[in-house]
Each structure stands twice: as C-alpha cells, then as structure tokens.
Amino acid sequence: MSLSNQSEAELLQSMQSGDLSALGVLYDRYGEAVYRLALRILGESTEAEDLTQEIFLAFLRDDKYDSNRGSIIVFLLTMTRSRAINRLHQKRSQERLLQRCQRSTPDSTQNNLMDKVSLGEIAEIVREALQELPVNQQEVLKMAYYDGLSQSEITKKLNIPLGTVKTRSRQGLLKLRKLLKDLVD
Incomplete structure (x- = not known):
C-alpha cells in the first residue's frame, strides 16, 4: 500500500x-x-x-x-x-x-573625540569604584553589567540562592552610588 x-x-x-x-x-x-x-x-x-x-x-x-x-x-x-x-x-x-x-546611545553627531575621552574617563572611574566593593558584590555586578547575565543565570553560575544574588547586587549598587556621588549628581 x-x-x-x-x-x-x-x-x-x-x-x-x-x-x-x-x-x-x-x-x-x-x-x-x-x-x-x-x-x-x-x-x-x-x-x-x-x-x-x-x-x-x-x-x-x-x-x-x-x-x-x-x-x-x-x-x-x-x-x-x-x-x-x-x-x-x-x-x-x-x-x-x-x-x-538606541535611546541610551548618543547620536553619532555627538560622538566626537571629547565625548569618547569623557566616556573612557567615566568608565575608568566606575572600574576603580567597583574595585572598592567587597569581592562577592563585585562578582555579581560584573556578571550582571559586563557579562550581561540575568540574576537567575548568576544564581546558576555561582551556585548561590537568588535572594543572595539580589542582596549582593542591591548592596553593591548602593555602595557604588555613594562612591560615585559626584559623578551621579
């Protein structure tokens, strides 16, 4: 058939x-x-x-x-x-x-040399401030902001509870805000 x-x-x-x-x-x-x-x-x-x-x-x-x-x-x-x-x-x-x-990226017309230098300086200031945080908070923030991982992905990678990731992230961001107060204001 x-x-x-x-x-x-x-x-x-x-x-x-x-x-x-x-x-x-x-x-x-x-x-x-x-x-x-x-x-x-x-x-x-x-x-x-x-x-x-x-x-x-x-x-x-x-x-x-x-x-x-x-x-x-x-x-x-x-x-x-x-x-x-x-x-x-x-x-x-x-x-x-x-x-x-696209909203957070400056227009290409504004992307002149001074802007690039300024952004580089800001990035360096943020890196230095990040180094002042406790290692566990640094690790979570770097994974989130530099590696682009979600909190659940960080949880799996570090093998720690989600609540711990959230706490470390929040505490780290609060400390960074204090350290970068002049830059944020």
Whole structure:
C-alpha cells in the first residue's frame, strides 16, 4: 500500500520506524494548514515558512504526540499557534531592547573625540569604584553589567540562592552610588 493512502496511525508508525517519506506525506497533507495559521499569526511569509519547517522537524524529532488526545493536524496546529505566539513575544522583546539601546546611545553627531575621552574617563572611574566593593558584590555586578547575565543565570553560575544574588547586587549598587556621588549628581 502506498504511503499516501495510509492512515495517520500507519504514517506515524512508518515515521517512527525511520521512514522519512512518511513525514513527507504528512507535510503534503497538513503543511498548507500549518503555514496558513503561521502566516495569519506572524504576518510574514518568510517567518511562516520557517515556522512551518520548524514544526514538522520538531514533530519528527520529539515524541510528544499522543493519538488519544486528538488527530495529528490538531497537534500540529496547536504547536504552530504556540510557537508563533512565542516568536511574536520574542520579536517584541528584541524590538523593545533595541529601542532602549538606541535611546541610551548618543547620536553619532555627538560622538566626537571629547565625548569618547569623557566616556573612557567615566568608565575608568566606575572600574576603580567597583574595585572598592567587597569581592562577592563585585562578582555579581560584573556578571550582571559586563557579562550581561540575568540574576537567575548568576544564581546558576555561582551556585548561590537568588535572594543572595539580589542582596549582593542591591548592596553593591548602593555602595557604588555613594562612591560615585559626584559623578551621579
């Protein structure tokens, strides 16, 4: 019997036994529906194409489909909706971060030699003030501000409780503020 005439259960069985052409048949059956949903949520054809491919590859790799909970198309569409929404959230977060960075970065017209010298001097003053903090506070602040780690990432890296990271960060920032009082005012 040809693969295109097989039921979902038979195609799934074939796919799980290593027959990639079964995935091709599932793609032929459901690819357009997955693509259309992705396009409707994401609004961009290239994004929708990428997500469609990602969905079918994830379906192949992950063994999360349970036939008792519904048909393959329902599973694929649910996965598509979830991942498309995740992509939108990520895209919006990246856009907000970019906007914050652009607002905090001086215009290129203001970026003359004196500004660069001034920023270098300020960076040196901050580095020196940082050296005056206790080592544990320095470590947390350097990881957060120089390495760009979140508090939860610092927690994992240092193997200390999140509350400890927050306390060290807060205390360090308060001490830095006192040390850099003239610079901040």
